[in-house]
Amino acid sequence: xxxxxxxxxxxxxxxxxxxxxxxxxxxxxxxxxxxxxxxxxxxxxxxxxxxxxxxxxxxxxxxxxxxxxxxxxxxxxxxxxxxxxxxxxxxxxxxxxxxxxxxxxxxxxxxxxxxxxxxxxxxxxxxxxxxxxxxxxxxxxxxxxxxxxxxxxxxxxxxxxxxxxxxxxxxxxxxxxxxxxxxxxxxxxxxxxxxxxxxxxxxxxxxxxxxxxxxxxxxxxxxxxxxxxxxxxxxxxxxxxxxxxxxxxxxxxxxxxxxxxxxxxxxxxxxxxxxxxxxxxxxxxxxxxxxxxxxxxxxxxxxxxxxxxxxxxxxxxxxxxxxxxxxxxxxxxxxxxxxxxxxxxxxxxxxxxxxxxxxxxxxxxxxxxxxxxxxxxxxxxxxxxxxxxxxxxxxxxxxxxxxxxxxxxxxxxxxxxxxxxxxxxxxxxxxxxxxxxxxxxxxxxxxxxxxxxxxxxxxxxxxxxxxxxxxxxxxxxxxxxxxxxxxxxxxxxxxxxxxxxxxxxxxxxxxxxxxxxxxxxxxxxxxxxxxxxxxxxxxxxxxxxxxxxxxxxxxxxxxxxxxxxxxxxxxxxxxxxxxxxxxxxxxxxxxxxxxxxxxxxxxxxxxxxxxxxxxxxxxxxxxxxxxxxxxxxxxxxxxxxxxxxxxxxxxxxxxxxxxxxxxxxxxxxxxxxxxxxxxxxxxxxxxxxxxxxxxxxxxxxxxxxxxxxxxxxxxxxxxxxxxxxxxxxxxxxxxxxxxxxxxxxxxxxxxxxxxxxxxxxxxxxxxxxxxx
DNA sequence: CAGTGAGCGAGCTTCCGCTTGACTT
Numbered sequence: 001x002x003x004x005x006x007x008x009x010x011x012x013x014x015x016x017x018x019x020x021x022x023x024x025x026x027x028x029x030x031x032x033x034x035x036x037x038x039x040x041x042x043x044x045x046x047x048x049x050x051x052x053x054x055x056x057x058x059x060x061x062x063x064x065x066x067x068x069x070x071x072x073x074x075x076x077x078x079x080x081x082x083x084x085x086x087x088x089x090x091x092x093x094x095x096x097x098x099x100x101x102x103x104x105x106x107x108x109x110x111x112x113x114x115x116x117x118x119x120x121x122x123x124x125x126x127x128x129x130x131x132x133x134x135x136x137x138x139x140x141x142x143x144x145x146x147x148x149x150x151x152x153x154x155x156x157x158x159x160x161x162x163x164x165x166x167x168x169x170x171x172x173x174x175x176x177x178x179x180x181x182x183x184x185x186x187x188x189x190x191x192x193x194x195x196x197x198x199x200x201x202x203x204x205x206x207x208x209x210x211x212x213x214x215x216x217x218x219x220x221x222x223x224x225x226x227x228x229x230x231x232x233x234x235x236x237x238x239x240x241x242x243x244x245x246x247x248x249x250x251x252x253x254x255x256x257x258x259x260x261x262x263x264x265x266x267x268x269x270x271x272x273x274x275x276x277x278x279x280x281x282x283x284x285x286x287x288x289x290x291x292x293x294x295x296x297x298x299x300x301x302x303x304x305x306x307x308x309x310x311x312x313x314x315x316x317x318x319x320x321x322x323x324x325x326x327x328x329x330x331x332x333x334x335x336x337x338x339x340x341x342x343x344x345x346x347x348x349x350x351x352x353x354x355x356x357x358x359x360x361x362x363x364x365x366x367x368x369x370x371x372x373x374x375x376x377x378x379x380x381x382x383x384x385x386x387x388x389x390x391x392x393x394x395x396x397x398x399x400x401x402x403x404x405x406x407x408x409x410x411x412x413x414x415x416x417x418x419x420x421x422x423x424x425x426x427x428x429x430x431x432x433x434x435x436x437x438x439x440x441x442x443x444x445x446x447x448x449x450x451x452x453x454x455x456x457x458x459x460x461x462x463x464x465x466x467x468x469x470x471x472x473x474x475x476x477x478x479x480x481x482x483x484x485x486x487x488x489x490x491x492x493x494x495x496x497x498x499x500x501x502x503x504x505x506x507x508x509x510x511x512x513x514x515x516x517x518x519x520x521x522x523x524x525x526x527x528x529x530x531x532x533x534x535x536x537x538x539x540x541x542x543x544x545x546x547x548x549x550x551x552x553x554x555x556x557x558x559x560x561x562x563x564x565x566x567x568x569x570x571x572x573x574x575x576x577x578x579x580x581x582x583x584x585x586x587x588x589x590x591x592x593x594x595x596x597x598x599x600x601x602x603x604x605x606x607x608x609x610x611x612x613x614x615x616x617x618x619x620x621x622x623x624x625x626x627x628x629x630x631x632x633x634x635x636x637x638x639x640x641x642x643x644x645x646x647x648x649x650x651x652x653x654x655x656x657x658x659x660x661x662x663x664x665x666x667x668x669x670x671x672x673x674x675x676x677x678x679x680x681x682x683x684x685x686x687x688x689x690x691x692x693x694x695x696x697x698x699x700x701x702x703x704x705x706x707x708x709x710x711x712x713x714x715x716x717x718x719x720x721x722x723x724x725x726x727x728x729x730x731x732x733x734x735x736x737x738x739x740x741x742x743x744x745x746x747x748x749x750x751x752x753x754x755x756x757x758x759x760x761x762x763x764x765x766x767x768x769x770x771x772x
Numbered sequence: 773c774a775g776t777g778a779g780c781g782a783g784c785t786t787c788c789g790c791t792t793g794a795c796t797t
Binding site: 147 | 773774775776777778784785786787788789790791792793794
């Protein structure tokens with residue numbers, strides 16, 4: 001009975017649209033692309049104009065079948081995939097795979113899901129733009145050729161199962177190069193001087209910083225001493241108005257960044273929660289690069305702001321996208337109903353919704369008006385000046401709703417209100433402090449800041465940011481980790497009363513939380529690819545091929561011609577690298593071992609980076625030692641290598657057995673009678689002596705003894721122990737729960753055996769189902 | 773959990789960009 005069929009990409013969209021239309025319309029979803037290149041082979045006929053071989057994957061079979069059935073009975077078919085390159089291709093694949101009759105098939109597009117927009121789109125149907133489809137084919141084939149020729153090369157030259165691609169390899173490069181920048185960064189210290197002053201006849205402290213920083217401690221100290229007899233006078237007081245504007249509404253990338261900074265969400269978590277909100281109809285589509293808000297949203301925002309804060313807080317705005325390669329098929333991410341300021345549901349959903357709600361409304365609010373005041377304070381004994389900066393909010397505007405955060409950790413913050421005082425006024429000095437401050441290396445990437453960088457370079461799309469971040473971690477190129485910083489001494493001089501006192505302190509610097517670090521294999525693959533395929537690893541590669549895709553879409557060049565021009569030289573390089581270069585281990589000659597005179601190398605081996613004494617070809621096997629986690633193949637020195645070879649080291653004897661010290665996967669440890677004892681921060685495996693080692697062993701034994709609740713002479717394998725999560729039963733390497741109602745001290749051996757039996761046989765409890 | 777590091781050779785791995793469930797734990 002259906003007469004008209006509309007096909008969109010997402011089922012949530014299909015549901016909404018069908019609500020707006022009469023029963024003569026059926027709206028179905030294609031669930032994204034319905035066909036693609038096959039999984040297990042290249043699927044591109046290189047000799048015949050790069051003709052792609054498209055297949056319908058198993059998981060899409062049932063969708064295609066359903067769409068086909070419905071389309072055969074429909075009088076008119078409207079293909080309403082997104083209005084961008086991929087959407088156009090989806091529409092074309094639908095025609096091909098469903099064998100649609102061109103005469104009754106139409107292409108329609110809309111950028112917001114409102115009744116008006118859909119009706120308007122239906123009124124002027126068009127045809128699929130084959131040139132745009134060709135541009136998509138070029139994109140698809142290029143990515144396949146690059147990925148499926150470079151990856152096998154890596155399997156041969158570096159390690160099996162690795163991968164390379166236009167997007168992921170650049171993401172890894174960014175992280176490797178940032179690490180190198182940090183490694184090469186030379187931190188320098190300068191003395192910053194801050195003073196507290198009180199104006200005459202005022203009861204107010206002014207914090208001011210000196211307009212000069214001192215390189216040397218003695219200069220900083222001399223300055224403070226000069227300040228002892230000095231008079232302080234206000235030289236000038238300048239006030240000027242300023243304003244601050246709200247941030248635009250969210251795109252995928254900015255949502256990921258803010259959710260990471262404000263809520264601590266990973267990129268994948270943000271997308272998972274956003275998807276839930278989208279499917280519940282609470283927000284618009286979450287994979288978008290558009291800043292656009294629909295007319296209806298802007299109107300509703302205005303009404304909500306007017307009624308909640310008054311009309312002077314409202315300032316309807318339209319934002320335009322600046323980011324490279326944006327395709328703008330959707331709206332910005334916003335609540336579907338701006339009158340709903342909170343939702344019920346899981347905590348993560350509520351938090352993310354609130355973030356989106358506030359950001360959207362704030363983007364439609366008035367600028368904040370501020371007044372900035374700068375006071376300049378002169379010193380009678382010196383030429384330098386103290387500067388105090390103050391900022392007062394005259395009108396809060398959007399700040400009432402939302403304040404965007406920044407990645408920059410130590411942004412200068414202006415103080416609040418400063419008193420009105422006249423130039424020429426005298427000020428009393430309270431304390432002046434000169435403190436050493438070290439310059440900071442560039443920050444390591446977080447998942448979200450890496451996404452921002454990729455977007456800036458025009459690499460990847462909203463739908464691939466999260467998968468890309470996860471694939472480079474899955475391949476082992478990159479790890480997300482916390483790392484402790486190092487504490488260092490800070491020199492500080494303080495002037496109070498008439499005395500300059502030295503008062504040093506320590507600060508912890510360089511501690512990292514959930515940051516991305518390159519692994520040994522990540523750095524190695526990056527070096528290999530850069531050495532042979534620097535053009536593809538070029539940060540501008542995507543931008544330059546995108547330009548050609550645009551030319552294909554404009555009909556200026558033919559798609560397979562463009563691919564041909566790329567593939568020729570690329571494939572030559574693949575062949576040449578395959579033939580001419582051997583296995584790539586990143587081998588470096590560090591020098592000679594002073595004992596044997598043999599060569600010392602650093603290289604990547606089967607289980608990761610090692611240092612090696614002697615040649616692999618020699619009859620006598622080389623000696624190996626693994627690198628520590630904080631050491632890198634590219635930078636390790638001969639001295640560091642010889643230190644690694646000094647482990648495992650014999651420390652002494654205890655109870656007739658040898659104690660050895662070494663560094664393992666979990667840090668430094670002692671080994672004695674096949675038992676392991678972790679070394680803490682205070683002990684170094686290279687220098688620890690027998691006395692200290694025995695002390696540690698006995699400490700650990702005592703601790704273990706305290707853990708024992710029950711043992712059984714007839715079954716030495718079985719023990720009842722106190723653990724981190726309460727008492728438990730241990731048998732060999734397995735652990736077993738003790739039911740709450742049992743007293744662990746009184747458990748009999750028979751009862752224990754029954755518990756073990758019971759838990760061995762019963763599969764683990766299934767987790768409670770997720771509510772929907 | 774605290775080791776390994778060679779080579780043989782079969783059979784496997786891999787890209788990016790659209791979109792959701794259907795599977796476990």
